[in-house]
Amino acid sequence: MTITRRDAIKLGLKGGAALGACLAAPSIVLAQGRRPTLPYGVMSGDMLADRAMLWARADRPARLLLEVADNPEFRGARQIRGPEVLPATDLTARLDVTGLGDLDTAYYRMRFAALDDHRAISEPITGRLRLPPTTRRDVRFVWSGDTAGQGWGIDASRGGMTTYATMRRQRPDFFIHSGDTVYADGPMEERVTLANGETWRNLVTPEKRKVAETLDEFRGQHAYNLMDANVRRFNAEVPMLAQWDDHETVNNWYPGELLDDPRYTEKNVDLLSARARRAFLEYTPLRQRPDAPGRIHRRFAYGPGLEVFMLDMRSHRAANSRNRQAGGEAATFLGRDQLRWLLDGLRRSTATWKVIAADMPIGLMVRDGEHFEAVANGHGGEPLGRELEIADLLRAIRDEAIHNVVWLTADVHYTAAHHYAPERAAFKDFAPFWEFVSGPLHAGTFGPGELDATFGPEVVFQKAPPAGQSNLPPSDGYQFFGQVDLDGESEALTVTLMDAAGSALHTQVLTPERA
Structure with a gap:
């Protein structure tokens, strides 16, 4: 349509x-x-x-x-x-x-x-x-990422983007959108034939018929998602902490890139990302600081029990590469300023739990052709490339006795619980921690991915499409979000990985470590 x-x-x-x-x-x-x-x-x-x-x-x-x-x-x-x-x-x-x-x-x-x-x-x-409490109380929030990706848009006959309705029924205090809030590089067709012979019918706007290049086309990507009644009702009831990743601009982009993609007449990614950032900031309730216009990384205290650190893993990175540098500017991922901001915030935080909302996972290998898009590089040994920044951060968290740090992420289009421990790792100078992965909200489903051994990750749980199947439509049920419940009295943190129907797939109860 x-x-x-x-x-x-x-x-x-x-x-x-x-x-x-x-x-x-x-x-x-x-x-x-x-x-x-x-x-x-x-x-x-x-x-x-x-x-x-x-x-x-x-x-x-x-x-x-x-x-x-x-x-x-x-x-x-x-x-x-x-x-x-x-x-x-x-x-x-x-x-x-x-x-x-x-x-x-x-x-x-x-x-x-x-x-x-x-x-x-x-x-x-x-x-x-x-609003955030000033005294101890129960807190619930949800997180996920990846909206309207891989050609799967609003099919009104199937109820639209129904994962948003499921999240709303959990009555969360807030929502973390972990990136890929839109797919500006993913044109849509009006009809897609599914494997079972049925037809997926996308609602399609002019802006969704081509890749976004102009400012108005990027704006149209965000407006499209807001045409879904589930999204609008969710937004009216649940405040959002938004971050971005690559698809707000173009797949796997990095600053300074020149595209080799015939779909684009504008090849300069710095120009495309500037337009994409402006549209993203116009269409999200993200506070801008006069001294840091356009900045996306920021932090939010939510009462004495919780503080959320929102990262930007896209704006400050060096070029995607084999990711095995011994150091230097080519190994930059978060960037020196953002790393300093994060570590300083973790040091100063008085919250029991420090949640790091990352738009990409740490130990999963996310490939960009022969290069790597995220942190892990497939080497499995001592940290190299972008792993060096994470190693420095993890070492400082251990050495400065910063307790109860949990990582939440999306990006890989399936759901998982990963536990990292030095006894399994090539790099051992860190304290054990958890990383929870969720998504997509409404996009094609992929995975599972392969883990890199540098930081000793272990798959405690994962749910992904059957082997050999990829880009499954939302109607196949492999859509996911995570829910976090903080008990105001005991301060236990319960992380539940859930599917689009609201079924709990895996629950992990974390007990706070006291200083």
Whole structure:
């Protein structure tokens, strides 16, 4: 099914109404076509104890009107006159709302007033978000990655992106999107014949018919995912911490790359990634710092029990290679500044659990032709190449007695629990730790991958397609997310790997180590 942007706006409005978001009509009744709409719903994210980022998009130039309250009826709501939205930001609004420190749950209601007629006010759409606690309490969050990849888009006849609906039913406090939030390099066909003879029917927009190269085409990748009713409803109820990986730009990219791909007229990846970064920042509720514009790595304390460190494993890397350098700039992965930021944050953290949200795994070999795309290099011996940065980090975590560090990641399109221990490793200067892998949310399924022995990983659990099968569609059921539950009293951390139906596949209970 081909759909235009005008159709998408109509579809988004109907989806918003289906959520029961229309709670009050504007005081002046105008023709529907004169009033703005919010075609892609609302979002929140980057929560701190007293503030959060809110997001919405209008269908025309307009001003955001916001209400915030401590109750779903919006009694005594605080009124906020938000920013104007213009084509320069693709009509998206991102607002850093402060003064929320006395709230456990914030309810917000967003409207737009047209700039050419201030009487023309949109129907409202509501959302909610739970703010980080200041005292001990139970916390639940979910994580996964990889949305609308490998040609598998929105098939309305199959319920759309149903993993988002399953995650929403878990009622998490927040969601970590571990990257590949879109597939800007993955054009879609309207129909795909499945192995069982059935037909997968994609909703397709003009931007999804080709690889993204222009800023508007990158924006269209993000807008596409928000056409799914499951995604919009999830976003309205669960705040997001977003990170990016490669497919927001192009597969396996690195700074300075020149593409050898006939699908692209623009070969300069630095230019493509600049456009991709701008679209990503416009379409996610990610807070930007004036002193670090465009920065994606950041950290979030979530009460005394938990702190989340969001990494950027894409922006600072050197070129993909055989990844066996003995050191030097060619071995860069996280980069010196980000490594310093991470280690300093881990040192300073007073949280019991330090969760490192990584967009790529440590020990799995992720290949880029004859080169390597992630950390591992297949050598299996002492650290080389990008492994050197990780070795330095792991050694410092051990030497400085930084306890209870857990890694969460996605990227490889199956789910697994990996335990790393020095007695199994070629490199032994680190303390044992866990890495949990999940995804995809709605994309082709692959795997399992091969582990590199440098840091001594062991597969405790994994679920992937049967041997010899790859790029399985979402309808085959191999879609995954992870759930993390922090017990506020005991501070035990329970990690559960789950499938798209909400079935628990593997559960690991971690007991905190005390200093």
